[in-house]
Amino acid sequence: MRLPDSTRDVKIPTNPLDMVIGQEEAVRMARIAAAQRRHLLLVGPPGTGKSMIAQAIAFLLPKPTQEISVLHNPENPERPIVEVREADKIKSDMRHERGLGKLVDVRDIPVIAAERLGYRCRRCGSISASSAVVCPTCGADKYRGASSPFDDLVLSASGEKRDERVRTTRTVGGREEAVAYERADGYSVRVLSEKEVRELEGMRKHRPRKVIVPLSRNTFVQVTGASETELLGDVRHDPYGGHPEAGIAPYQRVVPGAIHEAHQGVLFVDELSTLGYLQRFIFTAMQEKRFPIVGRNATSTGASVRVDGVPCDFILAGALNTNDLGSILPALRSRILGDGYEVLLNTTMPDTDENRVKLAQFVAQEIVKDGKIPHADRGALEIIIRDAKAKAKMIDGKGDALTLRFRDIAGMLKLAGDMAVIEDAKEITAKHMEYAVRKSRSIEDQVRDRYDSWWKAGMSDYGVKKESGRSSEVA
Numbered sequence: 001m002r003l004p005d006s007t008r009d010v011k012i013p014t015n016p017l018d019m020v021i022g023q024e025e026a027v028r029m030a031r032i033a034a035a036q037r038r039h040l041l042l043v044g045p046p047g048t049g050k051s052m053i054a055q056a057i058a059f060l061l062p063k064p065t066q067e068i069s070v071l072h073n074p075e076n077p078e079r080p081i082v083e084v085r086e087a088d089k090i091k092s093d094m095r096h097e098r099g100l101g102k103l104v105d106v107r108d109i110p111v112i113a114a115e116r117l118g119y120r121c122r123r124c125g126s127i128s129a130s131s132a133v134v135c136p137t138c139g140a141d142k143y144r145g146a147s148s149p150f151d152d153l154v155l156s157a158s159g160e161k162r163d164e165r166v167r168t169t170r171t172v173g174g175r176e177e178a179v180a181y182e183r184a185d186g187y188s189v190r191v192l193s194e195k196e197v198r199e200l201e202g203m204r205k206h207r208p209r210k211v212i213v214p215l216s217r218n219t220f221v222q223v224t225g226a227s228e229t230e231l232l233g234d235v236r237h238d239p240y241g242g243h244p245e246a247g248i249a250p251y252q253r254v255v256p257g258a259i260h261e262a263h264q265g266v267l268f269v270d271e272l273s274t275l276g277y278l279q280r281f282i283f284t285a286m287q288e289k290r291f292p293i294v295g296r297n298a299t300s301t302g303a304s305v306r307v308d309g310v311p312c313d314f315i316l317a318g319a320l321n322t323n324d325l326g327s328i329l330p331a332l333r334s335r336i337l338g339d340g341y342e343v344l345l346n347t348t349m350p351d352t353d354e355n356r357v358k359l360a361q362f363v364a365q366e367i368v369k370d371g372k373i374p375h376a377d378r379g380a381l382e383i384i385i386r387d388a389k390a391k392a393k394m395i396d397g398k399g400d401a402l403t404l405r406f407r408d409i410a411g412m413l414k415l416a417g418d419m420a421v422i423e424d425a426k427e428i429t430a431k432h433m434e435y436a437v438r439k440s441r442s443i444e445d446q447v448r449d450r451y452d453s454w455w456k457a458g459m460s461d462y463g464v465k466k467e468s469g470r471s472s473e474v475a
């Protein structure tokens with residue numbers, strides 16, 4: 001294995017897990033988590049790939065098969081009903097609606113129905129498209145005086161009245177029964193029995209719904225701020241208090257939380273420890289796989305609304321720094337361990353030819369991802385390797401190793417890349433890289449040199465937070 005002449009020659013994998021460098025154990029666990037739907041706790045310093053691994057789990061998961069809706073509850077509007085539909089059911093509902101009744105040609109239905117649906121001209125009796133207001137044969141106005149005020153009426157685009165559905169009776173085997181005719185595509189008409197009409201109406205309007213978690217969705221949901229409503233959902237305020245005429249019905253004001261949006265996907269909680277008391281809710285949600293949505297602002301009219309049993313069957317991917325392990329709710333941690341895995345990320349990898357090539361792959365990935373900087377030549381790669389080696393020694397006390405704390409290297413690379421762009425250079429060369437290494441020897445690094453022993457005395461995992469603390473000490 002030898003270093004490429006340019007990162008241009010590096011083939012970047014398409015599977016995001018193959019893009020993760022130096023974390024073989026974590027990647028193995030991520031594959032298992034995706035296949036077996038287990039939780040994963042990723043522990044390690046910043047910039048080692050925790051977010052990247054969590055995203056890859058979502059990438060490996062099958063597409064969601066369920067959609068979650070809330071339905072209006074006529075008996076008690078403030079207790080909307082949750083409904084979960086499988087993909088097959090959604091499709092068959094649609095097909096069913098389309099498939100109800102029987103399609104016949106408009107020429108095969110009673111004249112009166114054909115007239116009122118807008119196909120048949122009352123004057124000359126010829127058939128034309130129902131959208132044609134004027135009969136193309138005789139020029140008569142097809143809809144004039146067409147409707148009685150007691151029918152279901154719709155206004156056509158031009159403002160003329162025509163019936164959407166005509167109800168009448170027919171005689172089958174000497175018995176009279178109710179029948180309805182509905183306009184369908186082209187010259188076809190749907191013939192529906194009374195029972196089918198009721199079924200259709202039931203599907204169409206007696207069950208107003210709001211889809212809160214659609215079938216087609218992103219399976220990676222990240223919790224950023226420690227906000228209760230973001231995590232658990234909410235019911236919006238309505239100034240009219242959901243008044244039947246003036247207000248917005250409660251079911252329409254229901255907003256899902258991240259735990260619901262992550263249903264059948266990955267809920268990624270970065271810095272799990274900063275979530276504080278909210279960890280308890282995550283714990284409960286993981287246990288029950290369902291969590292109610294309630295109005296969370298006591299002064300809002302949403303506060304009286306509650307939807308019970310909203311599904312939230314997610315894979316939890318939690319990330320945290322090593323020294324924050326203590327601030328995880330013990331119950332949550334044992335829940336994860338009981339049904340998942342904990343992985344400590346590596347901070348270095350041995351300095352071998354193979355791993356140097358992997359480092360080159362990392363550089364290529366970063367360049368492509370950035371999109372604004374040119375590729376790096378071998379000279380630049382050699383400087384990066386030298387620096388990765390120095391960092392492994394300095395931060396983790398490991399000789400003959402390459403650092404996996406990639407955030408710093410990515411920053412340096414961008415600086416070098418910007419230099420190359422400004423100089424109109426075709427590639428990032430050793431010169432640009434040297435400059436970036438020197439520049440990125442920030443105040444922290446200088447302090448690190450000065451307080452070398454203190455640094456080595458176990459502060460290595462504090463990462464960015466403590467580093468900035470240290471720099472203020474110098475100032």
Ligand SMILES: Nc1ncnc2c1ncn2[C@@H]1O[C@H](COP(=O)(O)OP(=O)(O)O)[C@@H](O)[C@H]1O
Pocket residue numbers: 019020021022023045046047048049050051052053319362366404406407410
């Ligand atoms: N192990 C890794 N392999 C390849 N790239 C990495 C790795 N770790 C970090 N990176 C790069 O650094 C960026 C930030 O990493 P991230 O996954 O957010 O780290 P963390 O979540 O541990 O802080 C990633 O988008 C990726 O570009």
Ligand SMILES: [Mg+2]
Pocket residue numbers: 047050051052270
């Ligand atoms: Mg991250």
